[in-house]
Amino acid sequence: MNRLKGIPGGNSGNQNAGDGSNRIIITVIGPDRVGIIAAVSNLLADNNINILDISQTIMQEFFVMVLVADMEKAAVDLVSLKDLLHGKGEELQVRIDAQHEDVFNYMHRI
Amino acid sequence: MLTTEEILETIKMVQEENLDIRTITMGISLRDCADSDPRAACRKIYAKICRQASKLVQTGDEIAREYGLPIVNKRISVTPIALVAEGSSLEDYLEYARALDRAAEAVGVNFIGGFSALVHKGFTGGDRVLIESIPGALSSTERVCASVNVATSRAGINMDAINLCSRVIKETAELTAEADSVGCAKIVVFANVPEDNPFMAGAFHGVGEPDCVINTGVSGPGVVKSAINRAGDVDLGTLSETVKKIAFKITRMGELVGRTAARRLGVPFGIVDLSLAPTPAVGDSVAEIIEEMGLERCGAPGSTAALALLNDAVKKGGAMASSYVGGLSGAFIPVSEDAGMITSVTDGALTLEKLEAMTAVCSVGLDMVAVPGDTPAETIAAIIADEAAIGVFNHKTTAVRIIPAAGKKVGDQVEFGGLLGQAPVMAVNSFKAEKFVQRGGRIPAPIHSLRN
Numbered sequence: 233m234n235r236l237k238g239i240p241g242g243n244s245g246n247q248n249a250g251d252g253s254n255r256i257i258i259t260v261i262g263p264d265r266v267g268i269i270a271a272v273s274n275l276l277a278d279n280n281i282n283i284l285d286i287s288q289t290i291m292q293e294f295f296v297m298v299l300v301a302d303m304e305k306a307a308v309d310l311v312s313l314k315d316l317l318h319g320k321g322e323e324l325q326v327r328i329d330a331q332h333e334d335v336f337n338y339m340h341r342i
Numbered sequence: 343m344l345t346t347e348e349i350l351e352t353i354k355m356v357q358e359e360n361l362d363i364r365t366i367t368m369g370i371s372l373r374d375c376a377d378s379d380p381r382a383a384c385r386k387i388y389a390k391i392c393r394q395a396s397k398l399v400q401t402g403d404e405i406a407r408e409y410g411l412p413i414v415n416k417r418i419s420v421t422p423i424a425l426v427a428e429g430s431s432l433e434d435y436l437e438y439a440r441a442l443d444r445a446a447e448a449v450g451v452n453f454i455g456g457f458s459a460l461v462h463k464g465f466t467g468g469d470r471v472l473i474e475s476i477p478g479a480l481s482s483t484e485r486v487c488a489s490v491n492v493a494t495s496r497a498g499i500n501m502d503a504i505n506l507c508s509r510v511i512k513e514t515a516e517l518t519a520e521a522d523s524v525g526c527a528k529i530v531v532f533a534n535v536p537e538d539n540p541f542m543a544g545a546f547h548g549v550g551e552p553d554c555v556i557n558t559g560v561s562g563p564g565v566v567k568s569a570i571n572r573a574g575d576v577d578l579g580t581l582s583e584t585v586k587k588i589a590f591k592i593t594r595m596g597e598l599v600g601r602t603a604a605r606r607l608g609v610p611f612g613i614v615d616l617s618l619a620p621t622p623a624v625g626d627s628v629a630e631i632i633e634e635m636g637l638e639r640c641g642a643p644g645s646t647a648a649l650a651l652l653n654d655a656v657k658k659g660g661a662m663a664s665s666y667v668g669g670l671s672g673a674f675i676p677v678s679e680d681a682g683m684i685t686s687v688t689d690g691a692l693t694l695e696k697l698e699a700m701t702a703v704c705s706v707g708l709d710m711v712a713v714p715g716d717t718p719a720e721t722i723a724a725i726i727a728d729e730a731a732i733g734v735f736n737h738k739t740t741a742v743r744i745i746p747a748a749g750k751k752v753g754d755q756v757e758f759g760g761l762l763g764q765a766p767v768m769a770v771n772s773f774k775a776e777k778f779v780q781r782g783g784r785i786p787a788p789i790h791s792l793r794n
Contacts, residue, residue: 259353287346298346311407329353331410338598339591340348 254303255284255333256310258317262326264295272299272328275320279307295326300333352591353410355565360626361592362412363599364561364619366402367540369547369612370394370554372421372456380430384441387426391418391445391454394554394609399450401606405599413599414561414621414761418446419545420456428468435472439479439486446485453528455545457488460535463497463784473503476510480525481517487543493533493730495737499785501727507531508723508779512746515715519748522756526745527678527710531726533733533740538613539669544706544741555612556604557669560596560660561619562588564626566652570634581635582655589616589659597664615669616660617705618652620680622763628652628673629682640682641692649673650703670739672705678758678765679710687766694725694768702732707740712756712765715748722746724775727785735788 258276260268269286276283281301288297303310314330321328355361375386399416406413420426420442427435439457446454457479459469476488490507493499511526518525530544537548540557547555569588573581596614604611620628629640632648653672661667675697677683686692694711701707707729713722726742733740747756750767757764 257349259349261350261353289346291350296346296350298349311404314407314410329410332408334598335409335411335595336344336349336352338594339352340344 253333254306256301256303256330257333257336258299258301258328258330260297260299260321260326260328261294262321262324263293264290265324268295268324268326269297271320271324272297272317275316276301279313279316281306281313355562355591356411359562359564359568360621360623361562361565361595362414363406363558363596364617365415365417365540365542365559366398366413366599366603367417367419367545367557367559368395368398368554368607368609369419369538369551369557371547371551372423372426376426376429378429380427380432380437383426383430384437387438387441388445388448391420391442392448395449395451397607401603405602405606409599411595411599415452417451417540417542417545418449418454419540419547420454421547421549422456422458422460424459424466424468424472425549427472428466432471434475434478436475436478436482439475439483442486443483452485453487453542454485455487455489455542456547457486458490458546460491461503462491462494462500464500465503473506473510476529477513477517477525480514480528487528487545489530489532489535489544489546491532491535492726493734494787495534495734496787497784498787499533499727499730499734501779501784502782504531504723504726504730505719505779505782508719508726511722511744512719515746515748522750522758523715523745523747524758524762527743527758527762529743531742533730534738535741536669536739540615541617541619541670543743551612552610554609556600556607556609557612557615558596558600558603559615559617559619559669560592561617562592563618563620563628563631565592566618567625567627567631567634570631578651582651585652585655586659589656590663592616593660593663611666613666613668614660614664616656616664616667616671617669618656618673620674620676620683621761622679622681624681627680627682628675629680629686633682639689639691640686641696645696646699646703649675649700653703653705670705674706674709675700675704676709676743677711677768678756678763679761680763684764684766687768694770698728698732701729701740702736705739707733708742708744710743710745710762710765712745712747712750712767713770714752714767715746715750717746717770718774718776720774720776720779721770723779725770727779731785
């Protein structure tokens with residue numbers, strides 16, 4: 233099991249979810265190829281988004297990367313970032329999503 | 343620490359198994375809009391809805407994008423209009439329905455619920471005017487939904503109200519005949535109605551509610567079906583555990599979205615309705631969950647037991663996931679809105695009588711059922727009375743949303759489109775109930791001891 237260090241987890245009792253933290257989870261799923269990590273990390277760096285943790289694995293024949301990032305000082309908001317990542321994903325022929333970390337904490341941690 | 347597997351599980355639920363937030367519903371009290379001048383009252387109603395809900399759709403869309411969770415509907419429920427309109431001595435309340443419709447259009451929601459009356463023990467003048475206005479209201483507006491509570495476990499069953507409602511349903515079917523009697527899809531007749539239900543068409547903003555509130559309804563039959571499939575060949579206790587765990591996860595999403603929406607809109611968070619609400623999309627069906635449990639078709643012998651297990655496990659898992667659970671909470675079994683239910687009816691596996699038995703253990707009742715257009719009003723009243731009896735005597739919410747599709751016969755199809763779906767016209771027992779329902783009056787409330 234890959235455990236991601238960037239996420240404390242277990243804060244799902246926090247009733248102010250959503251606006252408290254600026255951490256997001258970016259997932260990349262698709263056929264493996266050269267330059268996926270470089271492309272995504274460059275895009276994040278260009279927008280002043282700090283990568284806290286990266287985990288990657290190959291599941292069946294698919295490349296799966298999960299990336300925890302901090303948007304504290306980001307130059308864009310999450311909605312715009314999603315559009316940028318989505319565009320990059322089309323270029324690389326992989327699926328890239330970005331979601332606020334609370335979605336995962338709320339679902340998987342009591 | 344979260345694991346990659348957990349993150350991928352969430353993403354799979356949304357992308358492949360149709361996990362979504364079915365609705366964010368803003369409840370708005372209109373009690374401060376009552377006025378003896380109906381035009382003034384309608385002006386106040388329009389202004390208040392537009393003020394409170396101006397950012398509802400935008401906020402819902404923003405949250406959906408940030409969390410990567412589809413939020414299918416943004417809707418509004420209001421104080422039962424019978425209470426608000428009663429002070430204006432009008433012959434009908436169509437003006438009020440139109441004000442609601444205009445306000446809903448202005449803020450961009452597709453349905454607004456609350457053209458409603460609570461008459462479980464009897465009618466006031468306003469209640470009667472409202473119910474009689476339903477056919478006109480639903481045939482002349484697009485977004486307005488109506489509901490009537492005709493029975494409670496404390497008051498018994500108001501047969502006079504049921505008789506009036508059945509005539510109203512017939513009349514609405516005739517007035518909207520050219521659209522397959524779609525008006526009837528927007529009338530719900532309840533027993534033990536909850537006052538904080540976020541789901542249409544039965545949503546209204548109850549009298550014990552605050553001025554404005556956000557309630558959410560979750561969904562996710564596809565997620566439950568996949569979980570059961572993955573669980574494989576396990577016994578029923580383990581199956582129930584599987585459903586509980588997945589229901590917990592689904593409900594957490596409703597809690598997160600509801601709290602976030604409430605905070606951003608600056609109104610209190612009400613409840614999560616932890617329902618499994620199907621849509622006509624393949625793989626988003628409650629009937630398919632029942633089939634995944636091991637029944638050849640939904641409606642086969644065993645379906646009531648399977649649904650009871652499902653409904654209870656959804657409640658057990660969901661109740662722990664949210665601080666405030668309410669609304670209808672459980673598994674919905676509408677016919678036209680569920681591809682698996684439609685197939686079951688078409689294949690002859692599911693009859694109206696079996697569906698009625700299943701409503702004793704589902705979250706609501708006979709829902710989105712199309713019957714022949716020539717079904718007598720008295721028979722519809724008797725069907726409603728049966729359903730109310732199941733609710734009143736078992737202390738649960740039940741409801742009837744029945745469409746006596748004008749000009750249609752058994753085997754014909756009715757098409758409503760969108761989330762309302764399509765339904766095969768089902769056969770109704772043709773023996774008469776006229777003499778029973780025409781006795782009128784009230785069936786007394788049940789005894790609360792000697793329970794057998």
